[in-house]
Amino acid sequence: PLKPFNRQALPRLKRRSFGATRCDSTTGDKINQVSSSSGVVYVHSEQLIRLCDTLLKVPKRAGMVHSLLEAYGLLQNMTVLPPHRTTKEDLTVFHSQDFVDCLERLNQEDDSEKNEELKQQFGLGYDCPTIPHVFDFVCLAAGATLRAAQALVNGESRVAINWCGGWHHAKRDEASGFCYVNDVVLGILKLREKFDRVLYLDLDLHHGDGVEDAFCYTPKVLTCSFHKYCPGFFPGTGSVDDVGIGKGKFYSVNVPLKDGIQDNQYFSVFCRVVDQLKQCYNPSAIVVQCGADTLADDPMQSFNMTPTGLARCLHHVVSAWQLPTLLLGGGGYRLANTARCWANLTATVLGCRLPAEIPEHEHFLEYGPDYQLDVSPTHRPNLNTDEYIEKTIAAITENLEKISDG
Numbered sequence: 001p002l003k004p005f006n007r008q009a010l011p012r013l014k015r016r017s018f019g020a021t022r023c024d025s026t027t028g029d030k031i032n033q034v035s036s037s038s039g040v041v042y043v044h045s046e047q048l049i050r051l052c053d054t055l056l057k058v059p060k061r062a063g064m065v066h067s068l069l070e071a072y073g074l075l076q077n078m079t080v081l082p083p084h085r086t087t088k089e090d091l092t093v094f095h096s097q098d099f100v101d102c103l104e105r106l107n108q109e110d111d112s113e114k115n116e117e118l119k120q121q122f123g124l125g126y127d128c129p130t131i132p133h134v135f136d137f138v139c140l141a142a143g144a145t146l147r148a149a150q151a152l153v154n155g156e157s158r159v160a161i162n163w164c165g166g167w168h169h170a171k172r173d174e175a176s177g178f179c180y181v182n183d184v185v186l187g188i189l190k191l192r193e194k195f196d197r198v199l200y201l202d203l204d205l206h207h208g209d210g211v212e213d214a215f216c217y218t219p220k221v222l223t224c225s226f227h228k229y230c231p232g233f234f235p236g237t238g239s240v241d242d243v244g245i246g247k248g249k250f251y252s253v254n255v256p257l258k259d260g261i262q263d264n265q266y267f268s269v270f271c272r273v274v275d276q277l278k279q280c281y282n283p284s285a286i287v288v289q290c291g292a293d294t295l296a297d298d299p300m301q302s303f304n305m306t307p308t309g310l311a312r313c314l315h316h317v318v319s320a321w322q323l324p325t326l327l328l329g330g331g332g333y334r335l336a337n338t339a340r341c342w343a344n345l346t347a348t349v350l351g352c353r354l355p356a357e358i359p360e361h362e363h364f365l366e367y368g369p370d371y372q373l374d375v376s377p378t379h380r381p382n383l384n385t386d387e388y389i390e391k392t393i394a395a396i397t398e399n400l401e402k403i404s405d406g
């Protein structure tokens with residue numbers, strides 16, 4: 001009788017696959033070779049992590065995200081590139097010279113009493129304390145987003161990721177909402193060097209006001225933000241009637257939501273809005289700000305989402321549309337859950353399925369007591385009635401009927 005076929009005896013085949021990267025279920029190791037043009041670029045450096053980890057409100061979050069991706073073996077499936085070190089000229093493509101000069105001047109000192117009125121003038125005070133090395137941080141975080149955008153412009157990859165970016169509140173001449181530089185605007189302006197119509201999707205709990213403000217006058221960038229909208233909640237903008245101005249009218253889309261929304265309802269709203277945007281705007285590239293402060297257990301205690309819910313939304317646009325895609329971070333204040341979420345999103349764009357158990361690594365103990373990848377929704381009332389959702393989507397649909405594809 002023939003000897004039983006012994007798979008182990010064969011060398012591991014480098015089978016050509018057509019786009020999808022399959023990962024085996026243990027460490028996420030790549031099985032099929034993916035051609036680089038459809039691959040994923042991940043921008044990273046130890047200095048970037050170190051500077052981000054000093055950020056007061058999300059201490060060590062950048063390091064936790066990176067080490068979880070590494071522990072799951074996801075870095076082996078991506079092209080890891082260092083950030084650009086941006087110059088002041090790179091930053092003044094969007095920000096004012098005075099604001100950039102101020103950030104540079106404050107780079108050395110801590111939050112001392114000097115320059116008090118100078119800091120007030122540029123929004124550097126309570127929400128945005130002048131952290132040590134603030135200018136170094138700004139240059140590297142923006143440089144990482146610019147390097148990711150450059151990879152898409154060069155055709156080095158179809159997807160590019162900077163989890164240390166997504167600072168969507170910063171204005172041209174003012175820090176805001178804990179955002180010192182608007183790397184999102186800088187990244188979109190870089191993409192516009194090649195792509196005619198850029199779609200910006202903001203999934204953060206907060207309205208992406210800084211990005212919307214930057215592009216509210218132009219139809220070349222359509223900004224669409226899904227966020228909590230209720231009296232007194234920061235930044236207070238982003239009502240459904242906020243549609244943009246002049247030539248940009250109807251090219252700002254806002255999806256205001258209430259507390260308690262969960263995965264299924266969010267996914268339904270998300271698809272009904274973005275499928276219309278795809279159809280009537282026909283974008284040539286997309287940017288997704290993946291702020292994780294919408295998760296169930298976030299200290300913001302607002303939405304009731306899980307990483308799986310956000311991954312379904314991302315899969316719907318990134319994998320189905322196959323457009324050049326820039327993924328950025330953002331909010332997310334339960335640090336381990338933010339790392340869980342962005343590991344899940346990274347695996348989603350790689351076509352990898354991750355084991356439910358958090359792998360052993362430097363920050364393993366932060367994932368207790370369950371040490372599982374997924375996060376469960378909590379029992380909280382959902383204030384988004386079907387009637388409210390239908391009314392909101394009807395208003396958005398009416399606005400979108402007024403734009404044709406670019």
Ligand SMILES: CC1(C)CN(C2CCCC2)C(=O)N1c1ccccc1/C=C/C(=O)NO
Nearest residue numbers: 057127177178204206234291293299331333
């Ligand atoms: C200072 C932090 C950023 C932290 N934080 C919470 C989280 C947990 C404990 C405090 C806030 O509400 N913040 C803010 C304060 C003032 C204005 C804006 C924000 C948040 C913006 C944001 O997330 N945009 O996407």
Ligand SMILES: [Zn+2]
Nearest residue numbers: 204205206331
């Ligand atoms: Zn936020």
